[in-house]
Amino acid sequence: MILRWLVGVLFTLALGCVSVASWVVLASEWHFRSFDRPAAFALAIPSDAAALSRGDHLVRTRGCRGCHGEDLAGQVMWGYAVAPNLPALARSESGATLEAAIRHGIGRDGRALFSMPSYNFVRLRDTDMADMLAYLRSVPVVEKALPGASLPWSVRFDIARGKDAAMPAYVPRVPPLRRSDDPDPRMARGEYLAMTTCNECHGLGLRADSPWEGETAPDLVVIRAYDEAAFRRLMRLGIALGERELPMMSPVARGRFAHFSDEEVADVFAFLTDMSARAAAAEAARETRR
Ligand code: HEC
Ligand code: HEC
Structure with missing residues (x-):
């Protein structure tokens, strides 16, 4: 009697596990297949x-x-x-x-x-x-x-x-490029660079606005503390202000951004400095309205 009851319970439990597992697989696979292909990329691939x-x-x-x-x-x-x-x-x-x-x-x-x-x-x-x-x-x-x-x-x-x-x-959810037509060409170039390099870690719009939990890269308004020479040193050698070696940023800078041209470093610096000034102005305007 007890044995039959036990078998019944075990069977129900096993069935429960199998259904949860199947639901997880089916629902996740449905999600993975729920996105449309984008329009086909039409540019010819050069070889020069x-x-x-x-x-x-x-x-x-x-x-x-x-x-x-x-x-x-x-x-x-x-x-x-x-x-x-x-x-x-x-x-x-x-x-x-x-x-x-x-x-x-x-x-x-x-x-x-x-x-x-x-x-x-x-x-x-x-x-x-x-x-x-x-x-x-x-x-x-x-x-x-x-x-x-x-x-x-x-x-x-x-x-x-x-x-x-x-x-x-x-x-x-990645914001559009907003500075492409800016009269100062450094803004368009710097924004393009930052929005295709730095936003991997510093948030989709560079403001620590990452959709994932646990990201540790700060809002890039931190650029305020840097002058161009110090920024160049961070990009080229991975050395942050105050001679700091940063756990992630330093090796990433040495591996990737050391390959930026001088002009690219200057453009990223000009754009981020301007972004940071605009953020400060917007913040001050909010304060006075309060
Ligand atoms: C692969 C991830 C990653 C990328 C890409 C990245 N960063 Fe960082 N960055 C970090 C992290 C994480 C920190 C926080 C310190 C740490 O943990 O290394 C940081 C810190 C910084 C700091 C603060 C330094 C300080 O004084 O504390 C600056 C400035 C910075 N990054 C600029 C940039 C710029 C500019 C780019 C794009 C050219 C960039 N980062 C791309 C991950 C990244
Ligand atoms: C943070 C790690 C990471 C970086 C950086 C990265 N990839 Fe990937 N990539 C992956 C992983 C992991 C996959 C396998 C698919 C997956 O798990 O999303 C992948 C898949 C791909 C695929 C194949 C997709 C398919 O059809 O199966 C291509 C092409 C690709 N990456 C190109 C690139 C290029 C080009 C770059 C640099 C511009 C790059 N990846 C940077 C991790 C990365």
Whole structure:
């Protein structure tokens, strides 16, 4: 009698577990497949020397190697995500397929990506996108055995109950470029650089406005404390004001931003300083209204 009751309870429990697990898988997979492909990228991929060198500069300063490996041949990130072999993909896939992944977070199988930071690249200009693809096609292919990706249950569970989302849900939240027509050309150039490099960590709009919990990069109005020479030192050598070595910013600066040209450093500094002054003015106006 008791035995039969126990079997019944165990059976119900097992059935419960299986249904929850199936719901998590079905709901998360439905989410991953719920995003439309963007309109096909139409630019031809160039192959001239100027395009390759521009593409090389973009790949270095936008940090693709940090996740896809020094040889770009792919690696496992955070123990579960698998950043694929880019030179190999650049040869097997069309420019449109790669662009959908890089700028919109839609993978080559039409399924949304989760870990690839497309929000950081969505504002890249078409010509820069084409030059980046040109460069990736020119990098020698190194064959590397990579394991299959498997998303942790905790991530799937958060997605299933709507607490987290795949990359294409975040990409549209990146603010538009606002300074493209500014009479001071440094504003347009600096904003473009900051909104395709710094906003990977400093918030979608550079103001510590990250949609993810636990981000530690500050609002970039912190630039106020810096003069141009100190900022240049941070970008070139990774040394922050007061001779500080910062846990994340310092190695990131040395790895990526040391490759900025002098003009690029000056443009980012001019734009961020102006952004910070505008933020202070807006704050002061709010204070007086109070
Ligand atoms: C923060 C880590 C990270 C950075 C930085 C990064 N990627 Fe990725 N990328 C990934 C991961 C992980 C994947 C695998 C898909 C996933 O898990 O989202 C991926 C996937 C891709 C894909 C293939 C998508 C598909 O169809 O399967 C392409 C193409 C790609 N990345 C290009 C780039 C380029 C170009 C750059 C630099 C401009 C870059 N990535 C920077 C982590 C990164
Ligand atoms: C990969 C993530 C990442 C990227 C990309 C990044 N930062 Fe940072 N940055 C951080 C983090 C995190 C901190 C906080 C200190 C730390 O933990 O290293 C920081 C701190 C800073 C600081 C404060 C330094 C101080 O005096 O304390 C400045 C200024 C800064 N970043 C500027 C930039 C600029 C400009 C860019 C773009 C060109 C940029 N960062 C791109 C992660 C990043």
